[in-house]
Amino acid sequence: MAQISAKPFRLALLQLGSLSASKANNIKVARAAVQAAATSSPKPQLIVLPEIWNSPYAVSSFREYSEKVPNVGSKVDSGEEEGETIKALREMARSSGCWLIGGSIPQHEESTDNIYNTCTVYDPEGTLVAIHQKVHLFDIDIPGRQTFKESDTLTGGKTLTTFDTPFGKIGLGICYDIRFPEMAQIAARQGVVAMIYPAAFNITTGPMHWTLLQRARAVDNQIYIAMCSPARHPEASYQAYGHSSVVNPLGDVVVEAGHEPTTLYADIDTELLATTRKNLPVTVQRRFDVYPDVAANFK
Template sequence: ASSFNPEQARVPSALPLPAPPLTKFNIGLCQLSVSADKKRNISHAKKAIEEAASKGAKLVLLPEIWNSPYSNDSFPVYAEDIDAGGDASPSTAMLSEVSKRLKITIIGGSIPERVGDRLYNTCCVFGTDGELKAKHRKIHLFDIDIPGKITFMESKTLTAGETPTIVDTDVGRIGIGICYDIRFQELAMIYAARGAHLLCYPGAFNTTTGPLHWELLQRARATDNQVH
């Protein structure tokens, strides 16, 4: 595509821009310690969401893999059938109930999702009516091997998602990524072209490479695309 017609270089092409939010709103970011007790993790997340809402948050975000230890051994054990809902997905059932009761929008961090014989790292977005508005499956899996420091291969158990996720909510149009997705500017460019007001990347960075990247990449994606 010609550099004089930058929209022709974007796939998919830009959508009509939505109206920006008319008022300011508070965002609650929940930092959660995770244990091997799944019920405890769900209860802990619920209390954190309720606390954020009690302080005026209209949008609440959870971290990546908040219902499970972050390990390849744990992902198959803690995975849920999100589409089935109910007892098959107690984590998302809680998010649905709380978002409706408190009339808030929740970016549900991420949990391991089971679909047939595949596992995904999946973020669910719930609206103020308690309905599931969008599901984002982590596109860029994090495989790292730094001798003497850290070795972890998400691709040993997880399947990569294939689809960008943008969702209209009561607080504006939001583009969703998960952790390592933020490393790749193309995803953020697509969201900006589609009129996103806000980009949300729930993450669980390791302490080896994380401190080098988490602030730098957030600032870069925001500056490059002129979004929050």
Template sequence: MATIKSSAFKLALIQLGGTGKDKTVNLALARAKVLEASKGKSGKEKVDLVVLPEVFNSPYAVNQFRSYAEVIPSIEDFPSTPAASLSESVAMLSAVAKEAGVWLIGGSIPELDPVDEKVYNTCTVYNPEGTLVAIHRKVHLFDIDIPGRITFKESETLTGGRTMNSFEAPFGRIGLGICYDIRFPELAMISARQGCVAIIYPAAFNCTTGPLHWELLLRSRAVDNQFYTAMVSPARSEDKSAYQAWGHTTLVDPMGAIAGTTDEKEDIVYATVEPKVLEEARKGIPVTVQRRFDVYANVAESKPTA
């Protein structure tokens, strides 16, 4: 288990509302909320990390992802890419992170790979200088069929990512996932064992699975790994013909307690990540040093099969 290196930091989790078919409007709404969130609940606080929800720049609809998809530069190419050449969303996210002076997890957007023309559901992260520092493509695609309730198949449009990702900030290492990724505990296990103080999932659960599993999965990943876990949702849509997100953006602490949450409406959840809570959890219930890797494999040290 890697040593956790972290200091207390303040989060602002944006449950964004009003997303529609006009990308320009969607980006303007997101930009305004990032600037609002960066100032804290009182409007005078210093927030360290701001997070947007899953697919914040377009409708959450399989048949529309490709038409909204943008080319995202690699981290290596980003510094030399002219601002005018950046995709609309990346340009906005980079600029607003710099303007607000915050670390920004830019939710996720549909990404077009210019080489093979595949589309991904992709999260980008920016430092307070506006530099792109991390990219996570949603690994697990949301293909479900609950008879009489909901059928949704992201694989009709999207391709799954092939890497696990995190980023290092002055306040600690943060793991990344997107929505359905939370149902696969390996990503969280590996993030925790690599020294992450938290894992954050931009997410858009629906109103069928949300009431059953949203909080359950958050608390499970937090307790299993004794670190902070958050899911950041869009607000419930007022357009009844649109995809209806569960909402309830939530941060759970390493003991499984709710550190911050909201309902289904547009909101900003403000909370603080306290490393001492993590340290006390791991000291009081020392599962991190009691695992029996002589009996079962350490998933963090295993290699992919393909």
């Protein structure tokens, strides 16, 4: 189990509203929300956008709204081909002076013609520092309530993602990824202080499992869990649950939104991480002589 090396930081979750079928409008909404969060006091070090905020959340829309995403390490004005949303996210990070988890957008990979649900991360200079492609696709059928099949358009990612910041290592997942505990388990063994999931649960699965899953991942791994959703739009074909929230390592819900547009702030207390692991030392009590270590191949 890697030791957590981190210092306290402030997190902002942007539960965007007023999203529409206009990508330009959605970028404008996101830019305004990032700027407002960055000028709040105390200023957050890390700002998070929700899942699929630049496009309607619809299988039929993902390819139309998809964009090229450049390679990790690409900088502002590097000359690499990239979509308008990526350009905007870079500028949001640079102008805000904050680390930015850019929610997720549909990504077009030209070499394969695949479409991915992709989260990009930027440092305060606008450099692209991490990319996470949603690993587990949202294919469900709850008769009479909710049917959705991302795999009709999307391809699942094949890598797990963490990135380093001056305030600690952060792990990434997207929405449905939180239902698979192995991702958070592996990230926790790698020393993350938090797992952050841009997400868009719906009004069927949200009331059932949104908070439950966050609390489970937080308690099992003794880390912070944050999920950032779009606000609910009554006229949208897909009704997002909202309820962006942060859960601490003890399973307490630190902050939680309703379904309306808002920005949430949470202070990530690294002393609580250390105290929790000292008082409940499950990180050193695992019995890998009895059961396998899911993180064994991810050192």
